[in-house]
Amino acid sequence: xxxxxxxxxxxQAWSLATPLVAVLATMVVGGLLFGALGTNPVxxxxxxxxxxxxxxxxxYYRPQLLVKGAPLxxxxxxLSLGFRAGIWNIGAEGQYIIGALTGAGVALAFYPLDAWFxxxxxxxxxxxGGCAWAMIPAILKTRFGTNEILVSLMLVYVAEQLLASMxxxxxxxxxxxxxxxxRNLQQYDSAHNAELFAGTGMHWGVVAALIAVIFAYVLLxxxxxxxxxxxxxxxxxxxxxxxxxxxxxxLFCLGMSGALxxxxxxxxxxxxxxxxxxxxxxxxxxxxxxxxxxxxLHPVGILLAGGLMALTYIGGEIAQSQLGLPAAAIQxxxxxxxxxxxxxxxLTNFRPRIGQTREAV
Amino acid sequence: MDLSAINPVLxxxxxxxxxxxxLLAAIGELVVEKAGVLNLGVEGMMxxxxxxGFAIAVESGSPMLGFAAAALGGAVLxxxxxxxxxxxxxxxxxxxxxxxxxxxxxxxxxxxxxxGIKPPATAQLNIPVLSDxxxxxxxxxxxxxxxxxxxxxxxxxxxxxxxxxxxLILRAVGESHDAAHALGYKVVTIRVLAILFGGACAGLxxxxxxxxxxxxxxxxxTAGVGWIALALVVFASWKPWRALxxxxxxxxxxxxxxxxxxxxxxxxxxxxAMSPYLITILVLxxxxxxxxxxxxxxxxxxxxSQ
Numbered sequence: 001x002x003x004x005x006x007x008x009x010x011x012q013a014w015s016l017a018t019p020l021v022a023v024l025a026t027m028v029v030g031g032l033l034f035g036a037l038g039t040n041p042v043x044x045x046x047x048x049x050x051x052x053x054x055x056x057x058x059x060y061y062r063p064q065l066l067v068k069g070a071p072l073x074x075x076x077x078x079l080s081l082g083f084r085a086g087i088w089n090i091g092a093e094g095q096y097i098i099g100a101l102t103g104a105g106v107a108l109a110f111y112p113l114d115a116w117f118x119x120x121x122x123x124x125x126x127x128x129g130g131c132a133w134a135m136i137p138a139i140l141k142t143r144f145g146t147n148e149i150l151v152s153l154m155l156v157y158v159a160e161q162l163l164a165s166m167x168x169x170x171x172x173x174x175x176x177x178x179x180x181x182x183r184n185l186q187q188y189d190s191a192h193n194a195e196l197f198a199g200t201g202m203h204w205g206v207v208a209a210l211i212a213v214i215f216a217y218v219l220l221x222x223x224x225x226x227x228x229x230x231x232x233x234x235x236x237x238x239x240x241x242x243x244x245x246x247x248x249x250x251l252f253c254l255g256m257s258g259a260l261x262x263x264x265x266x267x268x269x270x271x272x273x274x275x276x277x278x279x280x281x282x283x284x285x286x287x288x289x290x291x292x293x294x295x296x297l298h299p300v301g302i303l304l305a306g307g308l309m310a311l312t313y314i315g316g317e318i319a320q321s322q323l324g325l326p327a328a329a330i331q332x333x334x335x336x337x338x339x340x341x342x343x344x345x346x347l348t349n350f351r352p353r354i355g356q357t358r359e360a361v
Numbered sequence: 362m363d364l365s366a367i368n369p370v371l372x373x374x375x376x377x378x379x380x381x382x383x384l385l386a387a388i389g390e391l392v393v394e395k396a397g398v399l400n401l402g403v404e405g406m407m408x409x410x411x412x413x414g415f416a417i418a419v420e421s422g423s424p425m426l427g428f429a430a431a432a433l434g435g436a437v438l439x440x441x442x443x444x445x446x447x448x449x450x451x452x453x454x455x456x457x458x459x460x461x462x463x464x465x466x467x468x469x470x471x472x473x474x475x476x477g478i479k480p481p482a483t484a485q486l487n488i489p490v491l492s493d494x495x496x497x498x499x500x501x502x503x504x505x506x507x508x509x510x511x512x513x514x515x516x517x518x519x520x521x522x523x524x525x526x527x528x529l530i531l532r533a534v535g536e537s538h539d540a541a542h543a544l545g546y547k548v549v550t551i552r553v554l555a556i557l558f559g560g561a562c563a564g565l566x567x568x569x570x571x572x573x574x575x576x577x578x579x580x581x582x583t584a585g586v587g588w589i590a591l592a593l594v595v596f597a598s599w600k601p602w603r604a605l606x607x608x609x610x611x612x613x614x615x616x617x618x619x620x621x622x623x624x625x626x627x628x629x630x631x632x633x634a635m636s637p638y639l640i641t642i643l644v645l646x647x648x649x650x651x652x653x654x655x656x657x658x659x660x661x662x663x664x665x666s667q
Contacts, residue, residue, distance in 0.1 A: 004450075004664070037470075088454055140642070146649040149401065149454070150592045154638040157585050165631035289458055328469030328580070335463025339441065342451035342459060350450065350664075 004350040014348045019294050019301070022340035023308070029340075030333045039323050047323060048315030048330075061314050063201025067272050068313050070205040071096070071264035073306035075288035077212045078257030080297040081219075085232040087253045091137065091152030092261040093285025094159035095130040099262020100269035101166055102129025104182060104276045107191035108171055111183060118190040122266060123204075130262015131255050133159065138254035142247040148254065160281070167276050181277035185270045193271030205267030209306075212260055216299040225252065261285060283331075287313075290338045309334065372616060377508060378574055380612025382407070382566040382583075384511045386590035387597070387604045388518055389562025394594055395522060396555035397535035397658035401457025402442050403563050404587025405464020410435040410564025411571040412472040415480055415578045418568075424483040428507060428568050435564020436557045438464055443556040447549045450662050465581060475578045483507070483573050505573055507565070512605065514562070519601035531555060535656035538663040548663050563587065585638065592641045598654040607644075614640055 027049075031041030052061035075092045082089050089095075103126030110118050137151040171182040185191045196202045220226035232239040232249060240246075264284065273280055291309050295301030316330030386403050393400050413434030418427025438460065445456040483505045522528035531551060533541045538548045570586065571578050589611060597603035618633045626633070 006664070090458060140646055140649075144646050144649050146642075146646050147595065150588060150595070150645060151642050153588050154585070154592070154642050157638045158635045161631040161635045165629055168631075169629065286462060290462065293455060326470055326473055328466050328473070331466030332463060332470050333466070335459060335466050338455075338459040339445065339463060342445050342456055343449040345451060346449040 003353055005353050007351055010348050018344040022344050025340045026337040039325050047319045051318050052314040064314050065310050066201035066206045069306045069310035070209040071284045072288050072291050073209040074264040075261045076291035076302045077216045078260035080292040082253035082257055084297050085229045088149045089152050089254050089257045091156045094156035095133045095258040095261035096265035096285045097159040097163050097281050098133040099126040099130035100265035103266030104269045114190050126262045126266025127259040131259035134254045134258020138251050142250050164278050167278050171276050182275045184274045186274040193267050203271045213299045213303050376612045376616045379615045380608040381508050381511045382569045383590050384608035385566035386563045387593040389559035391594050393555050393559035395535045396531050396552050397656050398552050399453045399660040402460025403590050405461035406435040406438050406560050406563035407567035407583045407587045408468040409438045409464045410567030412468045414568025415571040418480050422481050424481055424572055431564040431568030432561040435560040439556050439560025443553045447553055453660050469580045472578050480572050480576050515601045515605045538658045589641050596644050
């Protein structure tokens with residue numbers, strides 16, 4: 001009989017090993033799933049994980065890795081702060097949309113003015129927009145004790161409707177021949193989040209993501225607030241005695257994750273996406289939840305996990321066009337990864353023992 | 362704008378239809394939460410139920426077989442959640458989210474060849490005289506059997522929780538798993554059973570959307586109903602009859618909002634479509650003052666060594 005024995009200390013080794021084992025397990029089970037769909041499993045896994053990096057067209061896919069990874073890392077860093085303290089913002093998708101709307105709104109308001117200050121203003125507006133959207137659940141939680149999980153999620157649907165309304169109404173391109181969607185910001189130089197070095201995929205969003213990683217690392221390891229976040233997550237009672245103010249923490253964690261998600265939205269709308277349109281959001285806000293957990297809620301881990309998840313996105317697209325693997329398969333694949341990760345986490349905190357129970361504990 | 366185009370009798374009848382998926386999912390989640398488990402995967406279980414039910418109904422031609430498959434599909438998915446939270450002792454919030462993300466992907470995968478197909482129609486109850494009565498007929502006697510089953514389920518859950526020994530044990534496990542464990546009850550077994558029940562109910566609710574309410578299959582068609590069901594449990598203060606009331610209230614808002622869209626009210630469609638979500642938030646705010654009703658061990662992990 002297998003039984004579990006609680007470890008006195010979480011195992012450091014397993015904590016690092018679980019993401020890797022989870023990825024391997026997902027490859028195996030995901031491969032079986034692809035096999036069941038009639039695709040050669042080895043070929044599918046190779047296409048997803050190898051092709052974007054070292055395949056024939058890798059020169060095209062490698063920059064995409066940065067483009068797709070940056071928003072994931074930006075959002076996941078913000079989410080991880082809250083997740084560590086037991087504050088669950090799962091509405092990042094909504095904050096991402098609102099950030100894009102406020103940022104693009106600034107650009108469209110100034111169109112066609114050509115000035116250096118437009119892009120910085122957009123960045124500020126995007127961060128503030130996302131932050132404000134996240135402040136709704138934050139304030140409702142601190143003022144009324146409302147569950148932030150449900151409120152932040154409901155606001156995703158509200159934001160999606162707002163996005164539809166904007167791209168069909170207020171922000172619609174007046175020269176767009178009646179098609180939905182705003183002016184293309186890629187053709188408006190002052191507002192365009194262009195590649196910093198041509199052909200690398202490196203845009204301001206990537207820079208922001210890297211800064212966020214460093215910032216989060218310093219915050220969590222060298223700052224009082226970071227210490228309070230970790231303390232609240234690991235020992236809520238001790239945190240209360242130590243004088244941590246839960247309301248302040250809720251406002252900070254939600255506000256920060258909202259601002260980062262808003263930034264991600266702004267960099268996307270002004271760069272790779274180019275315009276506000278009905279189908280602008282593609283689920284980065286939800287995938288970032290997986291990224292945050294896969295990265296062990298640690299800034300450096302999130303950076304790596306964001307890269308891996310971007311890889312599955314791009315690899316999934318290649319597999320879609322080359323092997324006819326359905327787009328949804330990759331979504332199920334990503335969800336499966338989170339399952340394995342959570343299940344294997346058991347080994348971090350518990351030690352499996354095989355044999356008879358010695359005595360009642 | 363022509364508000365007279367809205368027929369109150371049809372409005373109430375369609376309100377009951379709109380409320381049923383919510384009700385089924387909420388009553389299942391209510392039992393799960395009464396056992397002290399917070400399963401945030403309702404949306405995922407609903408959408409998997411929606412496609413399993415749809416597929417089986419189309420293949421077999423029998424909607425009832427479809428509903429059975431939906432319940433099974435939801436329960437199988439919830440078994441994953443049970444394994445994660447009860448045996449692997451994973452965080453319930455994260456596991457629930459994983460279930461939803463996985464369910465959305467899996468359902469899209471399963472449903473690829475079912476887009477644009479019409480499912481077999483579910484027979485409506487037709488009692489010779491009663492169903493033809495004006496006003497009362499379409500409201501009370503003109504629905505499909507699943508709708509009545511939903512109401513029956515509320516009564517059953519209420520009676521079981523309140524009067525039966527099983528209900529008492531379930532509530533004990535939810536209020537304090539340590540005390541229940543000390544008394545010799547199998548905390549994990551009871552919770553797993555509750556989770557499976559919740560999964561089956563959510564699956565049924567999902568299939569109700571794809572087979573009766575809409576009826577067709579589109580990706581992500583549950584569109585947040587599972588999350589509203591979760592809010593509904595809070596709204597109901599974990600009481601079955603109040604869940605029924607809440608479901609009809611939300612169903613009413615959804616239907617009214619659709620009717621207003623059709624009647625051409627001067628409010629843009631998008632803002633009307635937001636309303637159910639905004640009202641859910643409003644209701645949550647109003648009700649969140651009263652936390653005393655929540656089961657004591659809700660969302661906490663149980664391991665016999667602790």
